[in-house]
Amino acid sequence: MSVLPLVFTSGWASGINAYAVVLLLGVFGATGLTDEVPEALQRPDVMIAAGVLFLCEAVADKIPYVDSVWDSVHTVIRPISGAVVAALLAGQSGSLPELAAGAVGGTTALLSHFVKAGTRMAINTSPEPASNIVVSTAEDLGVAALITFAVFHPVAASVIAATLLALGLVILVFLARRIRRFWRRRAQRREEKRLAAAGVRPPVPMDGSEHF
Secondary structure, three states: OOOHHHHHHHHHHHHHHHHHHHHHHHHHHHOOOOOOOOHHHHOHHHHHHHHHHHHHHHHHOOOOOHHHHHHHHHHHHHHHHHHHHHHHHHHHHOOOOHHHHHHHHHHHHHHHHHHHHHHHHHHOOOOOOHHHHHHHHHHHHHHHHHHHHHHHOHHHHHHHHHHHHHHHHHHHHHHHHHHHHHHHHHHHHHHHHHHHHOOOOOOOOOOOOOOO
């Protein structure tokens, strides 16, 4: 069977939490639960590094605005990780060219990363922190569950990953307006504070209304 379904699923999961993917695949390979995991991901130093970074992400990902900064930094890291993991999986099985696998894994990771980052920006428009914790925990559990499922049922897992990715992109389109409105309000508040500090009265809109 082609390794493509596992490549696609690992790419989707890497866009959400790349360190969890590396750690889980390494554990599954080291314990002998699957032969699909390459030796490079089973190395103790790789698994330890992935575990430490996963713990760092687990904390940063649950703090409002810190999660968005973390996502910005990982705009490059997650797609690269998805591409590397995909290429390693393809090289291990020999059923798919490594370059093609890397392209699939990296592209899928980039798309799911955009969904994750955009959703977090929308969530951060709410002042309460509980939603960040709930969504972050759901993402971590979802990645763990789907990667585990993909090891034993790769085709079914890839269908689920594709469905989640499609739904996420659709939701992101609807959230884009809310995100833009939020950042406009923030920019306006900063400008009003700057003018107030300088002793300048902020301009009143032509219709006499105020922007919120």
